[in-house]
Amino acid sequence: MRIKTGIEGFDELVQGGLLSDRVYLVSGPPGSGKTTFCVQYLAHGAALGETGLYVTLLESPQNIIDDMSNYSMNVLTLIKMKKLLFADLGPRMEYGFMDEMSEYITPEYEVSTSAGEHEAPSPAMVFREIAAYVSEYDVKRLVIDSVSAIRFTTRDLSLQEKEMSRFIRNLKKLGCTTILISEMTDPSAYSTEQFAAHGVVFMHNFLYDKTMTRAMQIIKMRGTKHDCNMRAVGFSDKGLVVSGLLE
Ligand SMILES: Nc1ncnc2c1ncn2[C@@H]1O[C@H](COP(=O)(O)OP(=O)(O)OP(=O)(O)O)[C@@H](O)[C@H]1O
Ligand SMILES: [Mg+2]
Secondary structure: OEEOOOOEOOHHHHOOOEEOOOEEEEEEOOOOOHHHHHHHHHHHHHHOOOOEEEEEOOOOHHHHHHHHOOOOOOHHHHHHOOOEEEEEOOOOOOOOOOOOOHHHEOOOOOOOOOOOOOOOOOHHHHHHHHHHHHHHHOOOEEEEEOHHHOOOOOOOHHHHHHHHHHHHHHHHOOOOEEEEEEEOOOOOOOOHHHHHOOEEEEEEEEEEOOEEEEEEEEEEEOOOOOOOOOEEEEEEOOEEEEEEEOO
């Protein structure tokens, strides 16, 4: 089954949408639109009745909610309907932080992990927390922002690769369609998550002739006949819009 992202100009590049129950990667440099892409994907599903969960590991959910409220995705309404959930699994730095949205953000989160207060969580800890959310709320669309912030329990690179592949293999069994975000500054340096994911989308944001240029490119999409070109990316009041070939 194909899952529509709802992002204007994207679904038609991948035979109508993402294959369900798989794990995808959206990678790119800072400010390239990764978060916007993923919140649009969740909001589109939520509007169709599919519960979406956005897991943050670095940034506070409140910042993302504030930023995405500028678009017409109805983020606040979907959160209040509990069709769009945000879970903060990053280091707990904001004890005592309270505001009107806090009851919708990780309401039952407890510091049950063995990591220190300022330490990033390990893949196993992140997976455990996510699996609990997915079964409790019947989550169908999942986003993890970002896998670059997951703390490996070893410094050995080959063991880190095993840990990441295991994490992704476990995510595939959750019964939801997942997008992992990864920070990417060097497009020629492939990471484990790029090999292990079913599909990889790069968001480009680069200086060309004194102007910042945004583009999107589908690097791989298993089982799908897809476009491989750099496509221009712009913003509308709905969020990201993918358009024609980059000139
Ligand atoms: N309404 C808008 N119109 C045009 N551009 C916008 C608008 N709102 C945000 N942007 C652009 O979107 C960028 C942020 O996008 P987003 O947060 O999705 O990127 P990101 O890849 O997740 O960034 P980061 O790596 O910092 O998390 C901003 O830096 C800004 O350039
Ligand atoms: Mg982001």
